[in-house]
Amino acid sequence: MNASLAASKLVDPLETNLGYQLRRLSAAAMADLSARLASSGVKPSEATVLLFIQANPETTQSAVGRRLSIQRANMAPIIAALEERNLIRRTPLNGRSFGLACTRTGATFAEKLKKSVASHEAAFFGALDGKERERLIRTIAALRNAVEGEPDDA
Amino acid sequence: MNASLAASKLVDPLETNLGYQLRRLSAAAMADLSARLASSGVKPSEATVLLFIQANPETTQSAVGRRLSIQRANMAPIIAALEERNLIRRTPLNGRSFGLACTRTGATFAEKLKKSVASHEAAFFGALDGKERERLIRTIAALRNAVEGEPDDA
DNA sequence: TATTGTTATACTCTATAACTATA
């Protein structure tokens, strides 16, 4: 157990750093999800927005963005991509905003996406039992809540 | 409680989606850390690598990358930035690789970074008590381990 | 005045391919 031998084993000073560990896990999860969505030809952000619109028909683009923490400027190309693929339609609500809703194609597509997301979740978090999973969800929600505040319901 | 009233409350279909919640929390954490590091003029990735090098002197660039899951191609500019600011030095080990170590400046700087990281951790995860924190760390480690496999100690 | 949507732009992290040089 001399110094050079001990030095040959790498130490991770960030092992107990929650932020870092979270970042690493999230990056791996994103890569996995991206790969599973690749065959559908949508990015994770597009899939997320489509599923949200499906669950909240006639919502406004900026309301979606506020709720998902996606800035207005970054929502525009996401909505444009979904509309171009005929997955959503935009109905003018007044002179400046639109109500968003899934098309029939989009609804079918959303069901397909849900399966991809479900298999991703199973592959990534299947090791957790129900209780652990529940606790993790609650912990994350509490942490997000503490930092971001309550979601804006607009 | 008519339909239009019920529709005015937005529903988040991804609320119980662990991957999504993780992504959101991680993004918020990254933004907070970036802001705290901004005054030091380093990116989170550079700070991470510097702290790792400080804890593992004379490690090789590619070994750092393997351990932190940063690709060789993406390590190059990180190392170049740290060296240019005189925070690390590179000593040739053989004709093709270098041993990395903190300079005196880098060691001092690393201590400063640790304080920024610590305040970030406190702000972000301070709401967790010791037991919750320990459990979260272990859960994340188990999940990462299940997906990425054991770290390569090279 | 405030909000909606858009465009332009930039930054950070990540990913792949291709190349040189060395083990």
Next chain:
DNA sequence: TATAGTTATAGAGTATAACAATA
């Protein structure tokens, strides 16, 4: 042959600023 390091390039998410049109 395999590895170390580099460069170039691209994709994804995110950020700010500025603008036109509308509430």
